[in-house]
Amino acid sequence: MIAYTVVVPTTGRDSLRALLSALGHGIGPRPAEIIVVDDRPDPGGLPLPELTTPVRVLHSGGRGPAAARNAGWRAAGTEWIAFLDDDVRPTADWASRLESDLTALAADVAGSQGRIVVPGPTGGRRPTDLERDTAGLATAEWITADMAYRRDVLSAVGGFDERFPRAFREDADLALRVRQAGWRLERGIRTTLHPARHGGFFASVRAQRGNADNALMRRKFGPQWRELTAAGPGRLGRHTLTTLSGLAALACAAARRPTPAAFAGIAWLGLTAEFALRRILPGPRTPAELAKMAVTSVLIPPVAVRHRLAGELRVRRPRAAARAILFDRDDTLVHDEPYNNDPELVRPVPGAEEVLRRLRAAGVPVGVVSNQSGVARGLITPDELTAVNARVEELLGPFGTWQVCVHAEDDGCCCRKPKPGLVTRAALALGVRPQDCVVIGDIGADVEAARAAGARAVLVPTPRTRPAEIAAARRDAQVAGDLAEAVALAMGDRAW
Numbered sequence: 001m002i003a004y005t006v007v008v009p010t011t012g013r014d015s016l017r018a019l020l021s022a023l024g025h026g027i028g029p030r031p032a033e034i035i036v037v038d039d040r041p042d043p044g045g046l047p048l049p050e051l052t053t054p055v056r057v058l059h060s061g062g063r064g065p066a067a068a069r070n071a072g073w074r075a076a077g078t079e080w081i082a083f084l085d086d087d088v089r090p091t092a093d094w095a096s097r098l099e100s101d102l103t104a105l106a107a108d109v110a111g112s113q114g115r116i117v118v119p120g121p122t123g124g125r126r127p128t129d130l131e132r133d134t135a136g137l138a139t140a141e142w143i144t145a146d147m148a149y150r151r152d153v154l155s156a157v158g159g160f161d162e163r164f165p166r167a168f169r170e171d172a173d174l175a176l177r178v179r180q181a182g183w184r185l186e187r188g189i190r191t192t193l194h195p196a197r198h199g200g201f202f203a204s205v206r207a208q209r210g211n212a213d214n215a216l217m218r219r220k221f222g223p224q225w226r227e228l229t230a231a232g233p234g235r236l237g238r239h240t241l242t243t244l245s246g247l248a249a250l251a252c253a254a255a256r257r258p259t260p261a262a263f264a265g266i267a268w269l270g271l272t273a274e275f276a277l278r279r280i281l282p283g284p285r286t287p288a289e290l291a292k293m294a295v296t297s298v299l300i301p302p303v304a305v306r307h308r309l310a311g312e313l314r315v316r317r318p319r320a321a322a323r324a325i326l327f328d329r330d331d332t333l334v335h336d337e338p339y340n341n342d343p344e345l346v347r348p349v350p351g352a353e354e355v356l357r358r359l360r361a362a363g364v365p366v367g368v369v370s371n372q373s374g375v376a377r378g379l380i381t382p383d384e385l386t387a388v389n390a391r392v393e394e395l396l397g398p399f400g401t402w403q404v405c406v407h408a409e410d411d412g413c414c415c416r417k418p419k420p421g422l423v424t425r426a427a428l429a430l431g432v433r434p435q436d437c438v439v440i441g442d443i444g445a446d447v448e449a450a451r452a453a454g455a456r457a458v459l460v461p462t463p464r465t466r467p468a469e470i471a472a473a474r475r476d477a478q479v480a481g482d483l484a485e486a487v488a489l490a491m492g493d494r495a496w
Contacts, residue, residue, distance in 0.1 A: 004098070009065045011086070070485070094192065101114075118135045142185060148188075275297050321490075324426075324438075326403075332349070334346050437455040440457075440487070
């Protein structure tokens with residue numbers, strides 16, 4: 001039997017209850033757990049039905065669907081993670097078909113996409129513009145409205161890129177990175193219903209925020225990203241021409257140049273009319289729809305261009321890559337065993353061996369900076385500490401430097417974190433400046449030591465990390481969900 005967890009990011013929509021009820025009363029193997037991730041900045045009550053399947057609610061702080069999905073799958077413990085949107089409805093046999101889909105997959109297949117069905121309008125009415133957009137989900141590539149991934153694959157590629165703040169391209173980005181890493185993706189036989197969206201009068205204008213995500217996709221995968229994701233050519237070129245024509249008409253009119261203003265105005269009017277007709281003709285042509293299309297067709301081109309420019313400016317700010325990465329030892333590279341003096345108790349955290357292998361292959365120096373006050377307390381001998389560290393290297397490979405503080409808190413040394421001594425000595429040993437290093441650790445002392453030395457820091461919280469330390473790291477450093485994501489943040493835009 002396939003062990004799987006369902007992860008549902010939500011903004012508290014009423015449709016969540018129907019989704020969970022469908023999962024709870026369907027045919028087939030139940031999920032080990034349903035993890036609902038509330039992505040509202042101020043979480044409140046959620047419409048949760050009574051289910052026999054365990055339901056756990058997490059909070060992602062309003063950081064967007066990518067962050068919510070990351071929080072969900074990282075909290076899960078099963079081999080497979082099935083992502084569902086909170087506005088879909090699985091069919092009665094969805095779980096049974098999911099089991100068939102996943103059982104049939106070869107070892108090199110990382111994920112399985114469900115078949116999305118968008119019910120059409122009733123009564124013979126033509127679909128509205130928003131309904132046609134929703135219907136396009138039925139043919140979209142690798143959307144997470146219904147997508148199951150192997151958990152170890154998500155861990156290997158670092159999960160969803162949280163630089164995609166809204167639900168536009170984060171799923172396509174993940175799929176491309178998974179395929180580039182050598183895995184395949186397949187479509188399954190299970191079916192999920194996705195009711196048509198009803199987003200209000202200006203929903204199509206708000207949707208133009210996705211153009212900022214397109215800038216990041218182009219930055220990561222080049223101009224061919226649309227072909228790679230089957231996204232289609234888009235209309236940004238025409239929107240840019242429409243916007244420039246409108247601006248030229250206004251500028252010429254302000255300069256009292258009527259002839260150029262007239263020509264530019266005619267160009268703007270023609271392009272706007274073509275866009276509006278393209279949206280109006282397939283639809284119901286009711287007065288309300290005609291008014292909506294007329295107004296939004298005027299607004300969409302400049303809004304789309306503005307979002308794309310904002311996205312381009314954002315992604316062109318270079319993210320500096322670390323020239324060396326320094327790791328805390330306990331609860332960062334290996335599971336913490338308090339005052340461990342037994343090499344047999346050393347257990348690497350998930351993903352540690354893989355990310356270290358990739359860093360070494362990319363030529364990035366790595367080191368360890370670790371407080372080990374057990375020596376000063378008489379709980380560990382120096383030889384036992386050496387043996388434990390040797391076991392870490394045996395399991396995870398060699399490090400360019402080991403900088404270990406064996407002093408107690410009141411010894412007055414300059415090396416014990418949060419002081420900068422370990423970081424500055426490690427940078428010197430690796431032949432780089434402290435400001436070119438990134439320190440990855442699990443508590444506030446790691447972040448503070450990095451800051452004191454002039455290095456960057458990434459915090460990977462564990463259950464013992466205090467909430468105040470996480471909040472401080474969000475302000476002054478970076479926070480990652482696991483070691484793979486932390487290293488990806490440390491490496492910035494560098495391919496590694």
